[in-house]
Amino acid sequence: MRRIAEYVTIWVPLLLSAGHVVLFTAWTTWMSFTPSTLMPVSGWVGWRNYTAVLGTRNWSIAFDNLLLFGAGFVVLTALTGLGLAILLDQRIRGENVLRSVFLYPMAVSFVVTGTVWSWLLNPGMGVQKLVNGWGWTGFRFDWLIDRDMAIWTVVIAGIWQASGFAMALFLAGLRSVEGDLIKAAQIDGAGPIRLYTRVILPSLWPIAVAVFVILLQFAIKTFDLVRALTGGGPGLATQLPALVVYDFMFQRGHIGRGSAAAVLMLLTLLGVLLPYGAWKLYRQRRAARA
């Protein structure tokens, strides 16, 4: 009896989720080679959907935006998280409360984050209005509607959402640094800056790599945040690949091209995850040999 229960609780969800992922990935890949438009149809068009997607201005802008957003979001989130972790690591009072506060945004849906930040950043009702109301009438903070700066509003909202998560990982890393190392550095006479830059942070880089990879895959699949915050605008200023997929599939009714764009996103993701997996495997092998 117990074995049956085990099979049901373990294998049924596992098969369902694995099947879900694998089957739909395969199906989407198949669709990307068909001439499907509003409805899925079979047929073979070769790479036509891919060349079409890659040739659109929509996609190339989205991909440029992704590079900018990805770099800004990953680097700044990691730095913010590391800064918070270092500050929290100073054995301060109320650490538990602060840690939860910084982690909370992670529990909020991206849609909520996007919506709230769209209010905060809206010049007519958010920060700008507040500061103007304080009497500084010349203050301008209208990145949300500025073509060149709008992508940075997405970065800001992303940092707000994800830096607590980076902080949690970094804090765990800081806490696992051996106490004797810090004592030895104290006796050697390392000040706080040298202590961090030379002794503590170098031992954190495996965690930093993990943080970078996780944040990068967040960035690549970002959809709801942008959708709620800017809707991809103004114009195409904050267009990202996931929005392009949505646009092709459900706005323009071109399932073939949408699928091709989705597969291109998957390839980008693999471009991040496969090297990371290989690197982890290499480290494990090396650790096993040592």
Add this chain to the structure above:
Amino acid sequence: MAALAIRDVRKRFGTTEVLKGVGLEIENGEFTVIVGPSGCGKSTLLNIIAGLEKPTSGTVEIGGRIVDDVAPKDRDIAMVFQSYALYPSMTVRQNIVFGMECRNVPKPQRAEALARVARLLQIEPLLDRKPAQLSGGQRQRVAMGRALVRDPLLFLFDEPLSNLDAKLRVEMRMEIKQLHHRIGSTMVYVTHDQIEAMTMATRIAVMHQGEVQQFADPDTVYNRPANLFVAGFMGAPPMNIFSARVEATPNGVQATIGQGENAVALALPDTCKPHAGRAVMLGLRPDCIAEEHRRFGADAAGLTIEAPVEMSEPTGAETIVVLRIGGERALARVSPDTRPAAGSRARFSLDMRRVCLFDPGTGMLIA
């Protein structure tokens, strides 16, 4: 001038008092070993000497200077840790010069000091490796190099050999001792291993429950333990302890162990006379009980007794015999070829010159 003076140092964590008024004066060039079971406060004391922890009260003086408000880096000390605490991202070379780098020592001097230490410890071929590429013994050497390169007033060792395997531990023990002979610096060495304490120290501080039980040279600690704790902690196997009565007889002073027909009377040295008529705890090291024909020192014929044997344990270099004296269990170290059978009776020779008497109430050594 005392190289290190600790005066009435107390340390409290919440309601538990870890150090209850410790005082030690250590002379220049001494190798002091602080030994005690885990939780006795010895590591806390070392951290307080290093300045890594603040005492609740009391003062620490290094080289005649009170250092209570001096940061660890300015105390002119160097420390070797149990975990070695080598900086994992730096090479051996960088590990060794890191302290000088922090103190802005000019580069030519750094190189000179590095070369001197690398030669002394024979780690020249390792200089460009990372700690992860070194064996335990090599890491230990590098950790010592990092301490030596500073040429400090005081070396602190925090159980530096506990992570090594038995063979390497013995080698490194000798090496540290030779090193002390060669450079003659003042060293304070914390360990829970009483063999390390006996072999390396010029003076041993035995700690228990946050207090120094005895601070003396190894021979005194071994032969004249200040109290029952020291008697039981130092030496393996530990000192035999019997409850006994001291009596003055026409033939001299004697101690009686056991009751009725089991009772055994042992002649005591005359120095024990003042304690006649008292109940005492009598301590006799296992090496003071040997096979019948052993002559201890210059004595012509010592005291011999017959005793029932419970068990013999040959160790190769000697045989440990479990016997009963006056009904109480005792251990004896006899020559390796003496192997009395379990259940038999055998004669043993006793070295009563080295007997210790303790007060049964306070546990303190009285004679």
